[in-house]
Amino acid sequence: MKSKFYIFFVIVVTSVFCSCGGDILPKPKGMLRLAYPAPKYEKATLDCSYTFEKNDIATFEKAKNNKQCWYNIDYPKLNATIYVSYYNVDKNLDSLLRDAQNLTQEHHIKADGIDQKDFVLPEKNVYGSIFEVTGNAASSCQFYVTDSLNHFVSGSVYFKVKPNYDSILPAAKYLRNDVIHFMETVQWIE
Numbered sequence: 132m133k134s135k136f137y138i139f140f141v142i143v144v145t146s147v148f149c150s151c152g153g154d155i156l157p158k159p160k161g162m163l164r165l166a167y168p169a170p171k172y173e174k175a176t177l178d179c180s181y182t183f184e185k186n187d188i189a190t191f192e193k194a195k196n197n198k199q200c201w202y203n204i205d206y207p208k209l210n211a212t213i214y215v216s217y218y219n220v221d222k223n224l225d226s227l228l229r230d231a232q233n234l235t236q237e238h239h240i241k242a243d244g245i246d247q248k249d250f251v252l253p254e255k256n257v258y259g260s261i262f263e264v265t266g267n268a269a270s271s272c273q274f275y276v277t278d279s280l281n282h283f284v285s286g287s288v289y290f291k292v293k294p295n296y297d298s299i300l301p302a303a304k305y306l307r308n309d310v311i312h313f314m315e316t317v318q319w320i321e
Contacts, residue, residue: 167209167305172312177202179217180282184316186309189213204309209302211290213310218283227283231260231275234287250276250314257317263307267294271303274310278319286310 172184175191179200185191188208194201200217218227244266250259259276271294275285288306290299 167301170309170312172316175202180219180320181217181284182318182320183313185313189309206302206306209290209306210292211288211302211306213286213288213306213313215284215286215313218285220277220279220281220283224277224279224283227277227285228275231273231285234273234285250274252315255317256319257314259314261307261310261314265296267296269294271296271299272307272310274314276314276317281321282319284317286313 168188171187173187175183175185177200181200185204186206188206190205190207192203192205194203194214194216198216202215204213204215206212220227244264246263246265248261248263250257250261252258256278257276258279259274261272261274264271264273270287270289272288273286275283277283288303288310290302292299296303
């Protein structure tokens with residue numbers, strides 16, 4: 132009986148001394164790594180006065196509001212949509228510009244900041260602005276392009292989740308690049 136007790140005691144003491152090794156450190160916080168595919172662009176086929184290139188991971192559909200040449204570019208993997216609206220310019224360019232800028236300013240309440248960058252491609256007759264909205268606003272990016280005479284296209288990026296800027300930042304940057312590509316590739320059809 133003593134030998135059994137002695138063997139048990141040796142095993143317990145050995146395991147206690149062998150298992151103790153250094154300080155216990157907490158695990159570092161993990162960071163979510165969101166990786167999106169490199170964009171591959173294809174020409175969007177429209178029955179409108181403009182065309183552009185869209186990312187091939189996005190689905191493309193006519194808006195359900197029955198407005199001619201309004202489209203939704205849906206990104207299912209990013210849980211986001213770019214809403215694109217088209218207007219004919221008929222001596223109303225000032226009001227269209229004002230409306231596009233006012234729509235962006237409506238997000239100022241929740242936004243930490245709004246960064247506007249002008250966009251000018253005179254060789255393609257494309258002029259516009261892109262507004263990057265930082266903070267927990269409903270839309271992370273808004274834009275418009277026009278030829279200043281006949282055509283005006285505006286758009287907004289919306290996520291289908293409650294806005295949390297830190298969480299959507301990688302997706303917002305990815306979509307901002309697609310918006311810039313949209314603006315660079317838009318062509319007017321007469």
